[in-house]
Amino acid sequence: MAVRGNLEDSENRHETAGPEKLKQVGRSYPLHDAEAKATGRIRYTGDMSLQGMLCARILFSPLPHARIRRIDAAGALALPGVYGVFTHENTPDVLYNSQVWYAGQEALKDERLFPDTVRYIGDRVAAVVAANEQTAAKALGLIKVDYEELPAVFEAEQALRTDVPVPALAPWASPFFSKEISVGHVDECFEAPDAVVIEDRVETPKIHHAALEPHVCVAYPDHNGKITVLTPCQILYSVRLVVATVLGLPFNKVRVLKTPMGGSFGGKQEVTLEPLAAFFALATGRPVKIQLTRHESIISTRTRTKTIGYVRTAWDKAGNLLARDLKTVIDTGAYTSNGAIIGMAMGKKAFRLYRIPNQRYRTESVHTNTPVAGAARGYGSPQIHAITEINIDHAARRLGIDPVKLRLRNLVRPGDLDAGGGPPLGQAQIIACVAEGAKAFGWAQRRDAPHGTGRFRRGAGMACATHSNGYFGGFQDFTTMTLRMLEDGSMILNSGIQDLGCGTVTSMKQIIAEVMAISPDRIEAPEGDTETSPYDVGSQASRVTHVAGACALHTAGKLKEKLCREAAKLLECAPDEVILQSERIRSAAHPEKDCSYGEMVSLIQEKNRTEIIITETFQAQDNPGSYGADFVEVEVDTWTGLVRVVEVLAVHDVGRAINPGFVRGQIYGGVQMGIGYALTEDIAVDPVSGRAKGDRFSRYHLVNMPDMPPVRVILIEKGGDLGPFGAKSIGEIATCPTAPAVVNAVNQALGTNLETLPLTPERILRALACQ
Amino acid sequence: MMHKFRMACPDSVAETLELLAGMEGEIAYLGGGTDLVPQMQDGRRQPDWVVDLSQIPELACIRFDGERIRLGSTATFTQIAGSALIEEQGRCLAQAAGQVGSVQIRNRATLGGNIASASPAGDSLPVLLALDAKLTVLGPAGERRISFERFQIEPGEGLRRGELIAGIDFAAGSRGHTGDGRHVPADKSDFSAGGRHPIRVSAFGKIGSRQSVTIAKLNMAAFLEMEPGEGIVVKSRLALGALGRHPFRLRNVEEEMRGRRLDDSLIVDVTKRLQEVVDGAIPGRYSQTYKRQAIRGLAADVFGDLQQQVSVEKASSSNGPDQGGGKEEQEIGC
Numbered sequence A: 001m002a003v004r005g006n007l008e009d010s011e012n013r014h015e016t017a018g019p020e021k022l023k024q025v026g027r028s029y030p031l032h033d034a035e036a037k038a039t040g041r042i043r044y045t046g047d048m049s050l051q052g053m054l055c056a057r058i059l060f061s062p063l064p065h066a067r068i069r070r071i072d073a074a075g076a077l078a079l080p081g082v083y084g085v086f087t088h089e090n091t092p093d094v095l096y097n098s099q100v101w102y103a104g105q106e107a108l109k110d111e112r113l114f115p116d117t118v119r120y121i122g123d124r125v126a127a128v129v130a131a132n133e134q135t136a137a138k139a140l141g142l143i144k145v146d147y148e149e150l151p152a153v154f155e156a157e158q159a160l161r162t163d164v165p166v167p168a169l170a171p172w173a174s175p176f177f178s179k180e181i182s183v184g185h186v187d188e189c190f191e192a193p194d195a196v197v198i199e200d201r202v203e204t205p206k207i208h209h210a211a212l213e214p215h216v217c218v219a220y221p222d223h224n225g226k227i228t229v230l231t232p233c234q235i236l237y238s239v240r241l242v243v244a245t246v247l248g249l250p251f252n253k254v255r256v257l258k259t260p261m262g263g264s265f266g267g268k269q270e271v272t273l274e275p276l277a278a279f280f281a282l283a284t285g286r287p288v289k290i291q292l293t294r295h296e297s298i299i300s301t302r303t304r305t306k307t308i309g310y311v312r313t314a315w316d317k318a319g320n321l322l323a324r325d326l327k328t329v330i331d332t333g334a335y336t337s338n339g340a341i342i343g344m345a346m347g348k349k350a351f352r353l354y355r356i357p358n359q360r361y362r363t364e365s366v367h368t369n370t371p372v373a374g375a376a377r378g379y380g381s382p383q384i385h386a387i388t389e390i391n392i393d394h395a396a397r398r399l400g401i402d403p404v405k406l407r408l409r410n411l412v413r414p415g416d417l418d419a420g421g422g423p424p425l426g427q428a429q430i431i432a433c434v435a436e437g438a439k440a441f442g443w444a445q446r447r448d449a450p451h452g453t454g455r456f457r458r459g460a461g462m463a464c465a466t467h468s469n470g471y472f473g474g475f476q477d478f479t480t481m482t483l484r485m486l487e488d489g490s491m492i493l494n495s496g497i498q499d500l501g502c503g504t505v506t507s508m509k510q511i512i513a514e515v516m517a518i519s520p521d522r523i524e525a526p527e528g529d530t531e532t533s534p535y536d537v538g539s540q541a542s543r544v545t546h547v548a549g550a551c552a553l554h555t556a557g558k559l560k561e562k563l564c565r566e567a568a569k570l571l572e573c574a575p576d577e578v579i580l581q582s583e584r585i586r587s588a589a590h591p592e593k594d595c596s597y598g599e600m601v602s603l604i605q606e607k608n609r610t611e612i613i614i615t616e617t618f619q620a621q622d623n624p625g626s627y628g629a630d631f632v633e634v635e636v637d638t639w640t641g642l643v644r645v646v647e648v649l650a651v652h653d654v655g656r657a658i659n660p661g662f663v664r665g666q667i668y669g670g671v672q673m674g675i676g677y678a679l680t681e682d683i684a685v686d687p688v689s690g691r692a693k694g695d696r697f698s699r700y701h702l703v704n705m706p707d708m709p710p711v712r713v714i715l716i717e718k719g720g721d722l723g724p725f726g727a728k729s730i731g732e733i734a735t736c737p738t739a740p741a742v743v744n745a746v747n748q749a750l751g752t753n754l755e756t757l758p759l760t761p762e763r764i765l766r767a768l769a770c771q
Numbered sequence B: 001m002m003h004k005f006r007m008a009c010p011d012s013v014a015e016t017l018e019l020l021a022g023m024e025g026e027i028a029y030l031g032g033g034t035d036l037v038p039q040m041q042d043g044r045r046q047p048d049w050v051v052d053l054s055q056i057p058e059l060a061c062i063r064f065d066g067e068r069i070r071l072g073s074t075a076t077f078t079q080i081a082g083s084a085l086i087e088e089q090g091r092c093l094a095q096a097a098g099q100v101g102s103v104q105i106r107n108r109a110t111l112g113g114n115i116a117s118a119s120p121a122g123d124s125l126p127v128l129l130a131l132d133a134k135l136t137v138l139g140p141a142g143e144r145r146i147s148f149e150r151f152q153i154e155p156g157e158g159l160r161r162g163e164l165i166a167g168i169d170f171a172a173g174s175r176g177h178t179g180d181g182r183h184v185p186a187d188k189s190d191f192s193a194g195g196r197h198p199i200r201v202s203a204f205g206k207i208g209s210r211q212s213v214t215i216a217k218l219n220m221a222a223f224l225e226m227e228p229g230e231g232i233v234v235k236s237r238l239a240l241g242a243l244g245r246h247p248f249r250l251r252n253v254e255e256e257m258r259g260r261r262l263d264d265s266l267i268v269d270v271t272k273r274l275q276e277v278v279d280g281a282i283p284g285r286y287s288q289t290y291k292r293q294a295i296r297g298l299a300a301d302v303f304g305d306l307q308q309q310v311s312v313e314k315a316s317s318s319n320g321p322d323q324g325g326g327k328e329e330q331e332i333g334c
């Protein structure tokens, strides 16, 4: 495949050029597997067929809460082609938590392969493993289940009520987790006589990640008791941990391989099908595939948390944000998953965007009899920013101050510390994002333009957001990589990376290529294999480019040192006199004795009896904020309640774009998700039946191409933090400012204060009717 | 994951009918498969026989026989939306066709399939009411012709076992043709207003949850025949969908529109009546509140479109009537 730099690369990028002239970093190479994907040659997990492979299908609970009295599988077992029926009676009762990513991590463990009491519509009752899908499906219909229905609760705040009895869902009472972070003197600020207090209750919906590829997994046993799991996931080592724990196997008897990713967005950041497939493979002695339908993926895997946010801010008349009091109620659904730590992830963001001297954040997580929430692009960040940024605009309206000016007055500045005690913010360039964005968007003109008085009203809104760059400051964060140069000068990176389709593989190649003066094409960077690759935390926490990328940079640096050291012996010069250029190597003193990398590596092997290989562990040492600001114009049809997003400008402080094409791709997709979050996407669990209304794409509305507005992107690249070449994360923050910016624009157009997402036509008309 | 079934791919209607005689069990015709295939995949439908109609040329045509516009049942929405003939003679059908699903869906989905599926929100259905379309149905017992309205609502008049929809036809509706399709030269018009021909316009509108690839929460089609001089409504047909099991005609409203000018006050009155229709159709439903409000937007879209067409027609009618069809270029597949 020909690789080309993108001509647009220099456009809309505000760089403070580093001293070095970069050759590979900063160019838009295509994804390493783009051509295979576009031509259909790639083999996704669903395409895989192994000799003797069986198919499993799962029976999902039709009831929101019920004790299983009896399961009669005789009919299913009698069907020819059925190899096994699995229920709570014949599977391990080991409890696990699907989101732990390291051994020894504390988390409530409340999930098992098949529970004896189902807790939501979509919980696992049984599974059939059969020769083919058709037989498995038919057998599912023959399983008879006798349920004893139990009372259920579908709304988080209902679960928290103390005045009425609430059904005990889990061994833990509601809330099962609560915590507070507090700085300064919050209550005093609200009592100050001249404080302007702005109060909101914002609700964000449960949404589906909507990856093109529904959840899928293949597992197969071997003759030595080892289970291999093929899965398109983000967290290979978590899969190993949970599968080994549930099956009672040593870690080295569970091999997990990352398969090509057909989309995840956090949906495959938790262990869902893998322990089932592994167990079935072990039990039947055959390869087993489990592939969910869209409907099953929506109801039975993971969602974004439904979150209710109470936010109060105190301001002085000039628009200084004196204090903020925040509370979130997090509906994590029927099992705990990340229900505890996501509340904290939300809270931490609240201390890293504005300079707020007095702030309190409280969070409570509850279980409900609804689909399980978990990781979802932004990991709480879209939720908390929707809550806080809608409130900032509300304040701007009440104070009579332009929202951009109000924000510029209060936003954090480069070098600021985290008032909440987290890692320093680093080169936090949010002011540059807002200032550049306002100019490029024509904010002042658009904001002041008449809204119109007829059927269609126009409005402009904006919002800001911050996100992390790894786990530093919270959890251990490190990566190990092994890099080699082969006898023909080509290279192999052996690491635990997991490309989610964002371009991790190519980005790592570009970073290494930059250091080694080699073409990225000459590097192989396969994705992780828990048996052979060094450990990696996973493609999560927006850590991959910043932390794993830094590991690639350091490893390449060490490899280059070694190459120079060994070559120096042969070139009879000092190591620092060795010059690497365009895949050729020479000494400064004798440039005519120049040879290819391959010739040199071969010579080193022959004469120096060693290999050009390095294994390096990199520990993250910073966790700066990534920042972004979205500017949005909308047109609202006040008669039908439909909103058209007219244009979006997204400005992101990414430190340095390793591959600007990938960065823009992340932003376009993030904006698409953000608009859906603001306007249309909702699993919408019925408060009476507990059934998800948005349980299929005909009733769950993504923003599709005809509804996508033009999206302009500006990148702020001022570097300065410890990522490779100054790079910071983009994958998650890309979606964080969009939804509140859209909501703020709608509220400006209509003069409303809509704060329950999504802003469906029904909600918009209701708000207009109340005016 | 589909269950086992047998499949027939006849090349002609005659062959289809012959094959039918030997088929046992449930028979499903296959048009574009955009409804049937997903239903078979998830097991909601398990026919014993699937008979593919897409290879039968005589079912795929769109033509004008001088009186009526005739569509074969396997005409796809892409063909219909792009047909100059339909645009000219039954504009609301072209509009509805262009708003079904996505490009990919329209490339496969057929008008016959939309009718047979009979979804409450099917976009072609209010159109067929507004155009007063007739269906030709073929089956083991021979051929029958039936108005779409009766086909839809009368017990026993829907599709019987083995029956297929062969064609759909409606009176040509452009200016220069009478409601029943007779060509009326301008100078011999039986309308008194300056001896000019009547103006016929039609429009379709839909409200969903997004601009495209959306199932209608409300859809509406309107056909108006106007006396050209004063712009008085002589005849109209109005149909609403997604408000119950079937779309339906609004004969009372049609009656009230007669004799009135197509001005903003008419639209205001019609909108009020439409809101009452919504209230009557889905009283107490959760969606009632929204639909009764949103129908105002739909009415504005549809009637605004009609008004605009009328003004364009009026402007061009002073230049004499259009000569109809342009037959050769416009017909498809015949």
Ligand SMILES: Cc1cc2nc3c(=O)[nH]c(=O)nc-3n(C[C@H](O)[C@H](O)[C@H](O)COP(=O)(O)OP(=O)(O)OC[C@H]3O[C@@H](n4cnc5c(N)ncnc54)[C@H](O)[C@@H]3O)c2cc1C
Binding pocket: B028, B029, B030, B031, B032, B033, B034, B035, B036, B037, B053, B073, B074, B099, B100, B101, B102, B105, B108, B109, B110, B111, B112, B113, B114, B115, B116, B117, B121, B122, B123, B124, B159, B163, B164, B165, B166, B213, B214, B215, B216
């Ligand atoms: C993503 C998506 C979006 C959609 N959007 C819309 C939309 O916006 N508006 C809308 O109205 N519909 C929509 N649909 C539904 C569907 O596309 C239409 O109903 C379409 O017209 C069905 O036609 P078909 O040719 O695909 O029918 P098929 O699926 O082939 O058949 C549908 C049914 O009709 C029967 N049938 C087909 N042809 C005949 C015939 N000639 N005689 C008798 N029976 C027949 C079949 O046996 C079957 O029962 C959508 C579907 C999808 C998947």
